[in-house]
Amino acid sequence: MRKTTGQVDTDIFAAIAHPVRRQILDTLLQGDMTVTALSAPFDVSRSAISQHLGILMDSGLVSMEKRGREHYYQLRPDNLNEIARWIGQYEHFWQQKLDALGDYLDEMAAQDEQEKS
Amino acid sequence: MRKTTGQVDTDIFAAIAHPVRRQILDTLLQGDMTVTALSAPFDVSRSAISQHLGILMDSGLVSMEKRGREHYYQLRPDNLNEIARWIGQYEHFWQQKLDALGDYLDEMAAQDEQEKS
DNA sequence: AGTATACGTGAGCTATTGCTAACGTGTCAA
DNA sequence: TTGACACGTTAGCAATAGCTCACGTATACT
Numbered sequence: 001m002r003k004t005t006g007q008v009d010t011d012i013f014a015a016i017a018h019p020v021r022r023q024i025l026d027t028l029l030q031g032d033m034t035v036t037a038l039s040a041p042f043d044v045s046r047s048a049i050s051q052h053l054g055i056l057m058d059s060g061l062v063s064m065e066k067r068g069r070e071h072y073y074q075l076r077p078d079n080l081n082e083i084a085r086w087i088g089q090y091e092h093f094w095q096q097k098l099d100a101l102g103d104y105l106d107e108m109a110a111q112d113e114q115e116k117s
Numbered sequence: 118m119r120k121t122t123g124q125v126d127t128d129i130f131a132a133i134a135h136p137v138r139r140q141i142l143d144t145l146l147q148g149d150m151t152v153t154a155l156s157a158p159f160d161v162s163r164s165a166i167s168q169h170l171g172i173l174m175d176s177g178l179v180s181m182e183k184r185g186r187e188h189y190y191q192l193r194p195d196n197l198n199e200i201a202r203w204i205g206q207y208e209h210f211w212q213q214k215l216d217a218l219g220d221y222l223d224e225m226a227a228q229d230e231q232e233k234s
Numbered sequence: 235a236g237t238a239t240a241c242g243t244g245a246g247c248t249a250t251t252g253c254t255a256a257c258g259t260g261t262c263a264a
Numbered sequence: 265t266t267g268a269c270a271c272g273t274t275a276g277c278a279a280t281a282g283c284t285c286a287c288g289t290a291t292a293c294t
Binding site: 066 | 239240241242243
Binding site for chain 1: 210211
């Protein structure tokens with residue numbers, strides 16, 4: 001069942017796990033696009049792309065707007081913040097490691113200095 | 118087959134797609150840990166955790182060091198930069214949207230000002 | 235009206251994923 | 265040495281993912 005509320009009901013990490021879905025998102029960076037236009041670069045059927053778009057809709061990463069008989073898909077990247085925040089933890093961790101390395105190197109330099117005297 | 122070189126041979130996006138694997142990484146933020154210690158909070162078998170750790174190894178997100186009969190797994194988060202860079206595109210896109218909105222609002226304000234005179 | 239286009243959806247199939255259970259190997263302890 | 269422990273690996277199974285094909289529906293064109 002597809003969502004009727006504004007709520008996201010599929011895991012956003014799983015949504016970006018598939019390379020085709022990531023490439024769809026990358027393409028949408030250039031602007032809104034229809035399904036057939038999006039399907040063109042891929043060697044899978046338009047139906048498959050449509051299903052991928054359904055998953056991206058469920059995860060809230062894209063939205064759709066009907067314009068005549070064409071469905072224009074639009075990037076809605078604010079939900080990627082969840083991933084950015086998750087990764088942020090690790091950048092913090094990485095920074096701590098660098099700081100520790102820096103302290104270590106400083107300490108070694110201080111020891112070298114002391115040995116010289 | 119598992120890697121023998123330092124090369125990453127599995128998709129890092131797929132590696133972090135599974136909630137259990139993300140929780141393993143989150144746990145490793147607190148420091149190196151053995152397999153049984155990592156398995157404790159989960160309701161799946163130690164074997165399953167071991168297989169998840171294998172995938173995380175393949176993606177280069179963790180490394181392992183044998184200490185006696187215990188295998189200590191260690192966080193190796195530098196590969197997450199690939200994802201951070203990918204997301205960075207969208208933050209840029211989002212910023213552009215905000216700038217455009219700002220310009221639009223400025224324009225509307227200018228029109229208001231003109232109408233008053 | 236009839237036809238073509240743009241699209242979603244469902245059935246059905248295959249490949250992959252995630253898991254448990256059972257085993258084998260190396261390490262510590264008595 | 266014998267047993268317990270920590271772990272990896274494999275087979276085998278169920279569940280899911282991803283795909284194509286066929287269909288139905290809504291819009292546009294003539």
